[in-house]
Amino acid sequence: MARVDPSHYDTLLRVRQRQEDLRAQALAVALRDVRAAERERAELAERQRQALAAAGVHARDRFNPDQVRLYYQYERHLARRIDEKDASIHAFRGVAERRREELDEAMKRRRIIEKLKERLERAYAAHRVKQEQTLSDEVATNYAAFARGRGRGNQSP
DSSP states (O other): OOOOOGGGGGGHHHHHHHHHHHHHHHHHHHHHHHHHHHHHHHHHHOOOOOOOOHHHHHHHHOOHHHHHHHHHHHHHHHHHHHHHHHHHHHHHHHHHHHHHOOOOOHHHHHHHHHHHHHHHHHHHHHHHHHHHHHHHHHHHHHHHHHHHHHHHHHHOO
């Protein structure tokens, strides 16, 4: 049985590695989106805290109902934006989790090809050693037969 040269799997392995790289990049983008949304949410929360503090100062020190009302309206606006940002963070985390699963699957597929290639390399190497041994035995047998034939020829008168 002719053995398959393991180098035939190099192209497939490169394709699988490229697929894994693309999945890793997609995961990195998704994680970047999650971090950006979390930063934006933290900024909104800080602005909300500042608006509440300013509303408190205006309500306590220099009571101006219109100013206080504006600060509370702004705070409610920020609260709605925070809720929206929480929803988008949740969605981004879902996307990131799917990307992570896709990356895991791509890694498994690449490892399968690597293991197959390694197994074929071992089988191919063993087959080559066996072929070389067979060839070496044949050469040795032919040489011994040749030497015996010459030896007989030298002993004849």
